[in-house]
Amino acid sequence: MVVGEFVQKRQLIIVGGGPGGYNAAIRAAQLGLEVTLIEKDDLGGVCLNTGCIPSKALTHAAAQYAAMPHLKEMGIQTEATRFEWPLFIKYQKKTVAGLQKGVEALFKANKIEVIKGTATFMSENRIGVDSGHHYEMYQYENALVATGAKPVMPPGISRAEGKIIYAEELRNLNRVPGHLVVCGSDYIAIETAMAFRNLGAHVSLICSDDTFGLDESIARELQRIYKKAKIKLFKNAEVLEAEAGMDAVAITLQSDKEKVTVDADVLVFTDQYRPNTNELGLEFIKVHMDDEGYILVNEYGETSVPEVYAAGDCTIGMRLASKAIKQGKVAAEHIAGLSSAYSLALVPHVIHSTPPIATVGLTEKEAREQGFEIKTGQFAMGGNGFASLSGQKEGLAKMVIDAKTDLLLGVHMMGAGAAEMISTGTLALEMAAREEDLSYPVYAHPSLSETWLEAVEQATGRAIHLPPSRKKETATS
Template sequence: MVVGEISQQRNLIIIGGGPGGYTAAVRGAQLGLSVTLIEQAEIGGTCLNKGCIPSKTFTHAAKKRAETVHLQELGIGDGTAAFDFSKLLAYKDKVIVGLRTGVESLCKNNKIEVIRGKATFLGPDKIGVENGHQFDIYEFEQAIIATGSSPVLPLSLNAEGKRIILSHNIFELEELPEHLLVKGNDYMALEVASSFAALGAKVSILFEDNTGFAFDESIHKEMLRLFKRRKIEVHRDVQIISVNETDDEIAVIFQNDKKVEKTIWGSHLFVTGTRAANVESLGISRIGVKQTNEGFILVDGSLRTSIPSIYAIGDVTEGPLLAVKAIKQGKAVVEEIAGMKPEVDLTFTPVVAHTLPPAVSVGLTEQKARDFGIEVRVSQFPLGGNGYAAITGKKDGFIKVISNPETEMISGIHMIGEGAIELSGSFVQLLEMAAKEEDVKFPLYAHPGYSEGLLEAVEGLIDQAIHAAPAKKKDLLNI
């Protein structure tokens, strides 16, 4: 190993080139900071290369394949479509490379110094970077840790199993699984089950319980209904006893909700697992950076760690492990370094699943509101009554609005159905501005369009939805 003899001086060093890291780098450059970005793998991080982008490419393909029957109704095709899994993989790689090249160009155009290698803290203002036989030392004024997280297989499963798949490699399978078993109830498990089934795989999903389900209970029920209709086998309230693997199959032995022991065989088992912060090789404990018992880095309201010169953002910190959090924090932390007064509030972080159809939850669920003792008024507008949904054939799902009957303030908006992802930004905006029912009812909405469903859901709170059957009087106020 060749060690640099002299420490090189840098202003701001960012470790990790994922969505939080490169966003921080670009925003820092925009604010006139001299930025050095260190990445040991590919620019774009897990999100671009192994997570968000590959998974959404699969859900996009699944959505298109599911549309073939409707296309026949429009006079397009015969209702069938050949599917070449290898072409999907090639398209996924094409998208990833294109986006990664775009991020690399952003760094170049913003005059961001990109250094390849593995970073290790040597002190509160000094870092070493190893790249092959080269080891260079840098002194910095500020540093931002944005190294993300990695999936971890539960201890109860066989870590050496070749047919047990985690989120970072499910989209790298060379062939479509014959029978995919899915364990989990988070957005990733739901997306994988939904998309792989639409692409032609037999899918069985195992829910151990509903306590970790992040969506409103009404969305959960609708998803179960749609899974059943699409022949996705659902096992609820299961307790997994063991997992056994052969050269050709994998078997999950579990106890079902009736306390009966059952065995289900599949070609692969997908497990979302837990996630661990990518901090082991950073040497942060040696220099006194405080962490939680789970290994996440503790930060204050300014995203500063226990070392004043070092900040941390994204998955290495506590809170939701989402790219949207990392991006928001990435912008805020460099604005803080530049002397501005940014604010990060994750209260209304949308919970999103790119299922078929997609689902979104923002704010309080109905059950949470009741648990908090909050008086609620609830309205649920079915998309079957929406004109544009009738045109597109995407009539599954609904928009649900929860408000306070006294203040008329909206406290939660939940949707499953076509357009949910695009409308989620409007849902967040309404809750952030503490919108009242009138704030939704006053504006004009494009007709026909999915957004009219939001208007009718709010009008339904007082039984004024035009395209919904009148509610019984006792249903207008749910207390």
């Protein structure tokens, strides 16, 4: 290996080219900083290359395929409809490649230096970069760590190629499995289970928390939809053993009811991760981390070392690209001297299942636990005109409201349009909207957004498309 002779100085060095890293790099460049980004793999990180984009391509394709019976019902005949996995994988790779070229073009346009290699922090504001055949040392004024996290198997379970895998390895399968067992209680588990069921696989879902962290009304509706779709749900369960054979995986699990053994073509784990921080050398520069290796940061993205920042899945908190993007941008702005900060109090969670789920703010349970006296309103998607005509009648919209002040506390939705409409809910919560702020505007008709109006009005007994409550409202002058 050739070692560079001199320490090279850089203004801002970013380690990791995922959503947090590349957004920070571009924002910093916009603000006039000279930026160097170190990435050992491809720009875009897990999200673009093996996570968010490939998985959402899958859920989108599966949803389109599942919608074919409705198209026939409307008179659109597709006699030879079938799903071809190899062609889908080609489409998936094409989509990823196109987006990756877009990121590379943005880096070039913003004059961001990209160095391929593995970075290690040293003392005195230095980072060493090993490119395999060459080693260079860099000295930075500021640094941002955005190295993400990697999936891990539960204790006692060993990965087996094509048999016992992580969610990001689903794209490497050569066909849709006959029986897929999904183990996880996160949004990836929900998406994966329904996507492969839509594509014709038999699906079993093993979850340690059958609410999946969702509001209780949404969780009940999700379980109803799983039952209707014939997805076998093992509640409050864990995998005890998993052995991959030539033809199948033998899985022993303990649920809240029984200990059973099931056979599957593929077993996929979705919700156990470890931050990519243990080989960065952060202990040399005394960056504070928790016991699992997640980096502690403040509202500016600063670590315990003033000139070192962090963003994304390597920091404490939810594993969401949206979190990483916000943290990365704020860190870049703070480094550039702007008054910029972020809060993770109102981060929307979106699940691209069928139907999609989106939530922001407090669940009904959380609101009660925090001492709020609440009122709730909800409206089923089946009562919405546009949902009915488009054949997307599954799901509901729910509002959680402070009964004393009428302040909106949480917005929860399962159904068509949820992923797009949740931004309105986030904005309403950020602006401390009250019930009247959501019920006053004129809503387009017919539209999916009318479910929100009906949910808000149901909280006060004014919903038009619901049976009347026992206590009728009295008009006053």
